[in-house]
Amino acid sequence: MRDVAVIGVGCTTFGEKWGASFRDLFVEAGALALDDAGLAGEQIDALYVGNMSAGRFIGQEHIGALIADYAGLAASHHIPSTRVEAACASGGLAFRQAVIDVMSGMEDIVVAAGVEKMTDVGTGTSVDTLTGAADREWEGFAGATFPGLYAMMATDYINRYGLTREQLAQVAVKNHYNGARNPIAQFQQEITVETVMKSSLVADPLRLFDCSPITDGAAAVVVAPLERAREFTDCPVRVLASAQASDTIALHDRRDISTLDATVEAGRRALGQARLQHRDIDIVEVHDCFTIAELCAIEDLGFCAKGEAGRVTEEGITAIGGRLPVNTSGGLKACGHPVGATGIKQIYEIVQQIRGEAGKRQVDTKIGMAHNVGGTGATVVVHILGAY
């Protein structure tokens, strides 16, 4: 098996992009990534695209072909292009497929993209579409929403570990601070604990500012064999691990409601592959679709004991300048969560940090981890990237 490197990255700004279509978004991100790698389109061997639900959001399926077509690589070069779907983990999974393609020797230059255009439908429809990431027949039918499912995790967590409402709010405050330093972030404003506490209840105990927003956006990265990486870039970033794990589709079937066993397993597999310890990881991008999700992720990845993440956050350990900065991009909360693009944006952030291109949110990074979750934890993808 070959070593793999990221040789180029690109990302659109995230937000409610009324003027941009699905096609506009991925073409922009793809062109940015190719420019970054100094590549021409015809040098690409294959494309993977993470997308959760273009069928529901814009009525379009067959996304692989659409992307190849509008990237100008279908009619002329007929490159293979494949859509990958694992709800909110679609992006991370698309990246993993690209890595596996190159690692196996099947292809050399592979683009992994992620895209979601969510604002063409109303809130009710998007809430219902996102519910499809959970168990439609036995959770959605009963009236479960996505915030509702994570809220039940939060209720269980608070009851067992004594987390305070303020500690939960600190996650959003930190991520907004980081987002305010990220030019692609949907939210560029800092907030206070009071902002969170005064926002409306969505699903008790979660309030509006505990939830990631509805977002349009796309991101793309280019991977290549490590041995060829310097043909394209002076600062290749090595893929040290790519791990994936599954769990039950429904939250109610989990061994423990507020522990994501798939995160535990994918994290352990990734560290094993990379032969690294927790202390070797400089930054982590975790899947904070809700504030409670960031706390569970930090614990389930093994960075602290169960029940400790609220205190860890309150003490600033996960802030920029702390011992383990978490979600320097602003996370899903502040950077935005175009579901299929999120996993690729996490890779984009870690590559920027390793290359020293993260501007006002720069932290000293040699090794970074990305943690991307589908649904309430039924799919988890963990990648570790390192300077080379």
Added chain:
Amino acid sequence: MSVAGFWRKIPQRYNLVGTRCERCGQFFFPPRTFCPHCRREGTIVEHHFKGTGKVISYTVIRSASDQFEFTTPYVLAIVELDEGPRMTAQIAIPPDDIKIGMPVKRVFRRIATDGESGIIHYGTKFVAR
């Protein structure tokens, strides 16, 4: 949801008809037709659940999809049935009264409607016992 999609789940949704593996004795609700433990060695049979259990966790849904918006706010919970399996269901109770560990029993209720002229979804909710 299509009429057929709703209709074929009526026994499970109206009367909590689930399954059980005769080999390992584990109960399944929502029903499974393949035992995750015994796999192909297992024998799956129908099981009628008593419909009593307790609340494991809960939330109050304040913002819902269009189908459920008329019901908000409503209490949603994970209920552990006495036989062991857990399920997601609404608890017909004022939001301030819900508690972890609360004993509940099943009731037959309207759950949602498919717009003004679509089918009415009935199914199981729980009440305090």
